[in-house]
Amino acid sequence: MMSSFFAKQRSYVVRRGFTQVFSSSSSLLQQQQAAALRSGPSSIRAFSVLTEQVKDTPTLPMFTVGTPNGFLPRQDPLVELPDQFQRLESLLQRMPLQLLDGQPGLLASGQFGEAVRDELPLYDVDQIEDQHLLSALFRDYSFAASAYLLEPCDVLYRQRKEYGLGRKILPMNIAVPLDKVAKKIHSKPFMEYALSYALYNYKRLNPLGDLTYDNLALIRSFAGSESEKGFILNHVTMVSHTPKLVKYAVGALDAAASKDRARFDQQLAGLNETYETINNEMEMMWSRSLPGDYISFRTFIMGTKNQPMFPDGVIYEGVSDQPVVHRGESGANDSIVPLADNLLQIPMPENPLTVVLKDFRSYRPTNHREFLEYVQDRSKKVNLKEFALQDPNSAALYLSNVDQVRAFRHRHWNFTKEYIIKYTDHPVATGGSPIVTWLPNQLGSVLELLDEISGTIDREQLTEGNKIRVDEIGKRAVAQKRFLAREVEKLKERFQNQDKTE
């Protein structure tokens, strides 16, 4: 285990442009060796964060956490495949239900599967090592795989509002290269939120312009509608603010480690402001992607795990005779909220729904996962929560950050009711989680924590502004907790079997 960890890290971790976020005077590699060799709760693995944009390093994974890029790729995605993959490029351009010129595409008439069988060669990807191209190939083969497997479900859903069954066999001209490319980028061979659908699927209209909504377009799509574009790109614009999240999270850990109260408060204030900006951006979803349209494009982002359309899983022809299952694309694989959960040490109940939350966390770029694990371990080591709660004004800032997580999860639960539950009785979401109990599991825990902590902060020592803030947060949490519990009980009457998580 140790040797594979080093093999993975050695190729890119010690180089210009990285800052190690582990306080010690020894070299980074020595620290990693020491950390891997030590055991027990006091040893944590070192982690390096990119501190400048790195473009000329073809072997460095596209998703490498950094202060220039946050959780976005370190370089904008490759938009078009090179000529050697021209047939795949052509299929994907002709695939969407509605093409750029308004004409119906292959999926509209249910002809994508046939076109894949007739036109797509079994491309050789063995020699490709360039991460920019590998990531684009992963995105494109995973789009082709999901379109192929779910095409019959989409056709049926448009006719009868039922999904029926998906295709059971992924043909080798998709399965083999998808599996190989996935291995090369250390991913599962299925559509994923960061690596394909959302965070590796945008292009800047003006290459020199910012990552603002008006300057962005999609590279690949299933539906080709404005609402699909708005849904995907709203994730991108939110994640475009994550460079600051990374900076403040690392800053808060360092300040807690050195017990520097003033610096710690500054970092928590910066973190809070950034989460607020992200939440404001999230609010734009309502106008960029209309609630009534979501069901029309989400069929293609469903997974094969815990989904009635794939009762026996899927066989990847030419890869293995054994069927496999994967969770579908989901914002649950985004790193904004898990970062807060881990940094602020937000407790989750021990139950099967929390097991699903942890499973979701394995569906993400390796470097994101390692960063989140690092934050979790280091936060525990420096007792970040305890340090925050030792001082009433730091505690108020801590509480404000947890309240931003509440705002996110509360709005998000509203999205789920307005975009999904209003329109369908399908019992599970795209990622395979139970539709009416899973999100409230996490939202409920956050409300519980707010209620608990707001009650323990000594009001006498708070600044006037913090006093108002703490009171407001505490009262709102109590009211929302009561309302949520009633709401979920009612919804469970309509959605049976919500306790089934696998």
Ligand code: HEM
């Ligand atoms: C119309 C908009 C949205 C809808 C209908 C929606 C729906 C859902 C659903 C149903 C889940 C449950 C997991 C599953 O897929 O099985 C989920 C999870 C999640 N989504 Fe979204 N989502 C939306 C937008 C977003 C956005 C913009 C983000 C931002 C990055 C996001 C981040 C998340 C996160 C972090 C989770 C895990 C929740 C948690 O940890 O409590 N979602 N989403």
